Amino acid sequence: xxxxxLPVPAQAPAAAPNIAExxxxxxxxxxxxxxxxxxxxxxxxxxxIRGWGAKRKVPHFDDLLFLGASMSRYPLEGYREKxxxxxxxxxxxxxxxLHLATPVTIAGMSFGALSANAxxxxxxxxxxxxxxxxxxDGGMTPEERGQSKxxxxxxxxxxxxMNPDDLRKADAIEIVLGQGAKxxxxxxxxxxxITERVAGMRTLPVGIDQRSASRHPDWTxxxxxxxxxxxxxxxxxxxxxxxxxxGASRPYYDTALAVKSGADVVVLDGMQGGTAATQxxxxxxxxxxxxxxxxxxxxxxxxxxxxxxxxxxxxxxxRTGADVAxxxxxxxxxxxxxxxxxxxxxxxxxxxxxxxxxxxxxAGFYDDFQDGRDPAGITTQDPELSSRLDxxxxxxxxxxxxxxxxxxxxxxxxxxxxxxxHNLEPEDLVALTIEASAMARVPLAGTSWIPGVQGxx
Amino acid sequence: xxxxTAPEATAPALDGPTVVDLSGAPVRDxxxxxxxxxxxxxWTVTNPGGKHSLAVGINADATxxxxxxxxxxxxxxxxxxxxxxxxxxxxxxxxxIMSGTxxxxxxxxxxxxxxxxxxxxxxxxxxxxxxxxxxxxVDIVVGGNIGHMSAFMAQxxxxxxxxxxxxxxxxxxxEARIYVKGAVASLGADCIEKPLKAEHLAELxxxxxxxGRTDNPADFKRYGSARNLYHFHVDxxxxx
Numbered sequence: 001x002x003x004x005x006l007p008v009p010a011q012a013p014a015a016a017p018n019i020a021e022x023x024x025x026x027x028x029x030x031x032x033x034x035x036x037x038x039x040x041x042x043x044x045x046x047x048x049i050r051g052w053g054a055k056r057k058v059p060h061f062d063d064l065l066f067l068g069a070s071m072s073r074y075p076l077e078g079y080r081e082k083x084x085x086x087x088x089x090x091x092x093x094x095x096x097x098l099h100l101a102t103p104v105t106i107a108g109m110s111f112g113a114l115s116a117n118a119x120x121x122x123x124x125x126x127x128x129x130x131x132x133x134x135x136x137d138g139g140m141t142p143e144e145r146g147q148s149k150x151x152x153x154x155x156x157x158x159x160x161x162m163n164p165d166d167l168r169k170a171d172a173i174e175i176v177l178g179q180g181a182k183x184x185x186x187x188x189x190x191x192x193x194i195t196e197r198v199a200g201m202r203t204l205p206v207g208i209d210q211r212s213a214s215r216h217p218d219w220t221x222x223x224x225x226x227x228x229x230x231x232x233x234x235x236x237x238x239x240x241x242x243x244x245x246x247g248a249s250r251p252y253y254d255t256a257l258a259v260k261s262g263a264d265v266v267v268l269d270g271m272q273g274g275t276a277a278t279q280x281x282x283x284x285x286x287x288x289x290x291x292x293x294x295x296x297x298x299x300x301x302x303x304x305x306x307x308x309x310x311x312x313x314x315x316x317x318x319r320t321g322a323d324v325a326x327x328x329x330x331x332x333x334x335x336x337x338x339x340x341x342x343x344x345x346x347x348x349x350x351x352x353x354x355x356x357x358x359x360x361x362x363a364g365f366y367d368d369f370q371d372g373r374d375p376a377g378i379t380t381q382d383p384e385l386s387s388r389l390d391x392x393x394x395x396x397x398x399x400x401x402x403x404x405x406x407x408x409x410x411x412x413x414x415x416x417x418x419x420x421x422h423n424l425e426p427e428d429l430v431a432l433t434i435e436a437s438a439m440a441r442v443p444l445a446g447t448s449w450i451p452g453v454q455g456x457x
Numbered sequence: 458x459x460x461x462t463a464p465e466a467t468a469p470a471l472d473g474p475t476v477v478d479l480s481g482a483p484v485r486d487x488x489x490x491x492x493x494x495x496x497x498x499x500w501t502v503t504n505p506g507g508k509h510s511l512a513v514g515i516n517a518d519a520t521x522x523x524x525x526x527x528x529x530x531x532x533x534x535x536x537x538x539x540x541x542x543x544x545x546x547x548x549x550x551x552x553x554i555m556s557g558t559x560x561x562x563x564x565x566x567x568x569x570x571x572x573x574x575x576x577x578x579x580x581x582x583x584x585x586x587x588x589x590x591x592x593x594x595v596d597i598v599v600g601g602n603i604g605h606m607s608a609f610m611a612q613x614x615x616x617x618x619x620x621x622x623x624x625x626x627x628x629x630x631x632e633a634r635i636y637v638k639g640a641v642a643s644l645g646a647d648c649i650e651k652p653l654k655a656e657h658l659a660e661l662x663x664x665x666x667x668x669g670r671t672d673n674p675a676d677f678k679r680y681g682s683a684r685n686l687y688h689f690h691v692d693x694x695x696x697x
Contacts, residue, residue, distance in 0.1 A: 208631075209687060
């Protein structure tokens with residue numbers, strides 16, 4: 001999508017200032033973005049493909065508030081009294097679970113979708129603060145493994161670059177069943193980004209459009225998955241934790257089946273989760289918000305007696321330490337960030353404003369990751385563009401950001417009287433809207449009412 | 458007979474195959490012993506009873522014979538050496554094989570040699586649906602028939618079928634080559650019949666010989682990608 005299809009005042013046509021004077025009224029149904037989408041579709045005959053996650057407004061963590069301590073709760077002293085942040089992931093069956101210093105991890109993003117420098121920077125930033133990063137739909141690069149203290153190896157339907165040597169090098173294996181941006185969808189990497197190196201890793205001809213299957217080739221349901229997980233455990237001698245990643249659509253059932261299949265960790269990706277390239281209609285219309293997904297997954301874990309035994313990592317729209325704390329209060333053991341991590345590296349940096357403009361976009365709006373012309377050098381395979389990203393400096397920015405997320409979450413947890421982020425609980429939260437209250441299953445602020453869960457106030 | 462009882466089993470002597478009786482030893486013991494194996498060693502697995510994940514992740518030039526039927530993922534992610542199954546094999550035989558040889562003397566279920574990157578998989582009998590799905594360089598020779606959606610999204614390698622092929626053969630195929638001696642129920646999206654040239658007859662003869670077969674290469678037809686799906690085009694939208 002280019003900025004011409006977005007209702008941005010700064011980029012609006014010159015006639016825009018006269019709209020109010022003329023008494024013109026924009027249609028809520030056919031707003032300017034919708035009109036632009038229709039015009040684009042009519043002109044090209046092809047649906048819009050873009051990166052990033054859902055841009056529509058859905059109930060989110062902003063619709064929740066924390067109840068800090070006053071009389072009925074006793075707060076901890078800020079910056080002085082200890083509030084731990086570490087988390088152990090994958091100790092259900094694996095003999096080598098991950099022990100991370102912060103519960104904020106980096107979500108799977110592929111080499112191919114991202115440049116090698118960007119992948120290296122993710123590894124550097126994550127390692128600096130003692131957390132993990134994750135490969136993606138393209139295999140493991142030496143740069144990424146070399147710079148990642150804790151590296152999670154994604155096991156995807158496409159199995160691009162999949163090999164047992166890398167499997168054994170991984171600190172955890174994440175079996176990807178779905179992605180929040182596109183539950184039920186396969187992958188799409190347009191030919192512009194299939195360079196010689198990417199093609200070699202994926203066993204594809206250079207320059208063609210890469211298609212990834214939406215389902216795994218050698219198992220067809222949870223009973224098969226249980227056997228598949230058994231195979232992966234056998235190959236890695238039961239040392240490596242096995243994650244199962246699901247796109248948020250039916251998280252109650254999917255979480256229960258992942259547990260039944262033997263997962264050590266469930267990764268739940270809400271609809272605000274990002275993607276490198278998918279049909280916009282898919283991104284905006286398939287899946288459920290992260291806020292709505294967490295309580296369902298937690299309920300499944302609790303009913304099975306597996307909450308905190310099978311860990312839950314939540315991703316999809318995590319931006320601040322408040323989001324981290326809210327996800328954990330709802331029952332997550334850790335969170336993963338993708339889009340926010342790219343922004344921390346330098347994605348959509350205003351210093352490339354002129355170049356974004358030349359691409360028909362603007363800093364803060366650029367989402368044509370599939371084109372491979374990212375001025376920030378992150379979502380590209382162009383050698384000149386990718387060389388703009390210094391992996392050391394970018395890694396430092398990411399580490400700074402991860403530290404801020406952790407400290408912000410700690411600040412909130414102390415205010416709620418918690419000595420560990422994992423001690424946050426739904427009782428610490430209220431909702432601002434009825435919709436968020438119903439989805440998150442916490443009371444509407446100032447009431448004891450949770451729509452759909454208990455009686456009226 | 459040696460029955461393994463400890464995960465860190467001692468590697469066998471080089472003067473003969475070590476026999477692992479799975480009526481008593483767990484699969485975990487077998488695999489741990491194979492992961493500790495050295496080049497040149499050999500193993501015989503008795504009473505496999507259709508158990509899953511037999512002989513997976515082998516990374517030594519070892520020889521393993523499974524006397525009987527294997528369950529899911531037999532010889533999964535095979536890297537070196539030879540695994541022979543004298544009976545039938547379940548789903549995902551030799552999935553993601555990297556090199557070496559896996560030979561099944563009976564039939565194989567669905568997804569045989571799925572995503573295999575290299576090596577040779579020989580199935581003397583029939584193979585089920587999705588044989589060679591997403592293959593990435595493996596060579597597969599099937600003595601009998603194969604099921605539907607075989608070689609779906611096949612990227613590289615060769616699939617030889619001495620019997621018939623089911624529906625949607627080679628759907629969305631990339632650069633893998635398919636040879637079928639019998640009838641093809643239907644071809645999948647972007648898969649077409651291609652000329653059988655001298656170089657193809659030569660590589661087919663080589664593959665058949667490697668599989669221990671005497672079929673005449675001239676009796677086969679070749680199938681591959683029309684390459685129409687290599688770049689998104691609105692006129693191909695019904696094929697996506």
